[in-house]
Amino acid sequence: MEEIFVPALGVSAENVYLQKWLKAPGDSVQAGEAIAIIETDKAELEITSNTSGIMGKQLFSEDTDVAVGITICVLLHEGETEN
Amino acid sequence: MTELNQAKDFLSQMILIREFETIAEGLTLRGKVPGGMHNSSGQEAVAVGVMAALKDEDAIASTHRSHHHSIARGMSTQSMMAELFTKSTGCSRGRGGSMHLVDLSRNYFGGNGIVGAGVSIAMGLALGIHILKKNAIAVGFMGDGAINTGRTWESINMAVIWNLPLLIVIDNNQYAVETFMDRVTGGRDFVARAKSFGMSAEIVDGQNVEEVYEATARARERILAGQGPQLINAVTYRYFGHNVGEVGKYRTQEEISDWKSNKDPIDNWISHLLSKNLITEDEISAIRESAKLEIVKAVEFAEASPFPNTDTVADDVDSGSLLRQL
Numbered sequence: 001m002e003e004i005f006v007p008a009l010g011v012s013a014e015n016v017y018l019q020k021w022l023k024a025p026g027d028s029v030q031a032g033e034a035i036a037i038i039e040t041d042k043a044e045l046e047i048t049s050n051t052s053g054i055m056g057k058q059l060f061s062e063d064t065d066v067a068v069g070i071t072i073c074v075l076l077h078e079g080e081t082e083n
Numbered sequence: 084m085t086e087l088n089q090a091k092d093f094l095s096q097m098i099l100i101r102e103f104e105t106i107a108e109g110l111t112l113r114g115k116v117p118g119g120m121h122n123s124s125g126q127e128a129v130a131v132g133v134m135a136a137l138k139d140e141d142a143i144a145s146t147h148r149s150h151h152h153s154i155a156r157g158m159s160t161q162s163m164m165a166e167l168f169t170k171s172t173g174c175s176r177g178r179g180g181s182m183h184l185v186d187l188s189r190n191y192f193g194g195n196g197i198v199g200a201g202v203s204i205a206m207g208l209a210l211g212i213h214i215l216k217k218n219a220i221a222v223g224f225m226g227d228g229a230i231n232t233g234r235t236w237e238s239i240n241m242a243v244i245w246n247l248p249l250l251i252v253i254d255n256n257q258y259a260v261e262t263f264m265d266r267v268t269g270g271r272d273f274v275a276r277a278k279s280f281g282m283s284a285e286i287v288d289g290q291n292v293e294e295v296y297e298a299t300a301r302a303r304e305r306i307l308a309g310q311g312p313q314l315i316n317a318v319t320y321r322y323f324g325h326n327v328g329e330v331g332k333y334r335t336q337e338e339i340s341d342w343k344s345n346k347d348p349i350d351n352w353i354s355h356l357l358s359k360n361l362i363t364e365d366e367i368s369a370i371r372e373s374a375k376l377e378i379v380k381a382v383e384f385a386e387a388s389p390f391p392n393t394d395t396v397a398d399d400v401d402s403g404s405l406l407r408q409l
Contacts, residue, residue, distance in 0.1 A: 005113065007113075007327075007328045009328045046330065069112075
């Protein structure tokens with residue numbers, strides 16, 4: 001299972017804006033594929049997965065602020081289920 | 084140190100660096116490392132090979148990407164990790180962060196945030212060694228991005244005309260942030276450029292720890308024999324972005340995979356040691372476990388340490404306290 005979180009990208013932002021999910025729960029995701037778009041005070045960025053798997057539950061909805069370092073969803077690997 | 088011990092030591096150090104960087108990268112992404120960091124994964128052999136050929140009395144200046152140099156020089160991973168966290172127990176008492184890892188007790192003047200400044204600092208250290216007539220050399224690391232920076236060549240020129248005991252090592256990962264070096268470097272040949280300044284220079288495989296070690300040992304001998312400044316262009320590759328979290332679209336996945344799969348300095352050194360029966364699989368597992376444990380302890384130490392007391396904010400801003408440590 002890979003926890004996907006909002007990465008800390010600089011010293012200024014404590015929160016980022018979750019603009020859009022690019023994958024829905026149950027979608028298959030390839031390693032390196034973008035799963036969401038976020039906005040910081042400087043730029044719009046993609047959040048990508050490091051591994052391949054199936055999107056699990058999304059812990060935040062679109063159009064909300066999320067703190068840096070917080071897990072926003074998990075990616076399930078083969079044979080794994082969500083608790 | 085026997086040759087066999089040194090061969091195993093090369094491996095232990097490279098694995099420890101990789102483990103430090105892997106854990107530190109994750110912590111940085113989670114927001115634990117203020118200001119971020121520059122991951123040196125992939126470049127371990129340059130640091131370990133160079134440092135193994137140096138002596139305690141040699142002085143070293145690093146770059147913005149310095150974790151591998153710091154570990155290879157023997158710095159405590161606890162004081163390094165605490166510094167990344169900007170805690171008071173860090174090597175720079177939490178005031179420097181990732182780019183200011185320093186250990187003056189090891190003649191290691193550490194990293195800095197200015198492109199090419201390691202060369203200038205090392206030139207000054209070499210001048211000091213020359214004036215004090217010490218039997219030692221100064222080593223300045225630079226990245227390939229510093230090859231087109233003015234201060235690099237001003238410093239090298241002075242070292243050449245004064246015949247200073249200076250070794251320059253290009254920790255050449257081929258990309259200056261997002262820019263491939265060939266696109267921006269006239270002549271494209273770092274060795275030829277160095278030679279045109281009147282110094283000896285050679286190119287080495289920066290993914291081969293033994294080759295880096297031997298080239299450094301040769302360069303050090305030539306410098307101590309009075310043959311003047313030397314330059315080593317160690318060609319290597321960084322596995323991650325310039326800084327943690329960088330969105331990297333300037334290198335192909337094929338290129339990154341090729342370096343990781345076919346030219347990895349740790350994998351290659353393990354293959355070499357196994358083929359010569361110099362190490363067992365059990366010993367390799369033990370080295371990996373020991374590295375993991377050391378970095379877990381470093382993170383625990385950093386987490387448990389306090390941030391600097393705000394009452395001390397004016398400490399260490401003048402040179403007096405620094406000089407008292409020397």
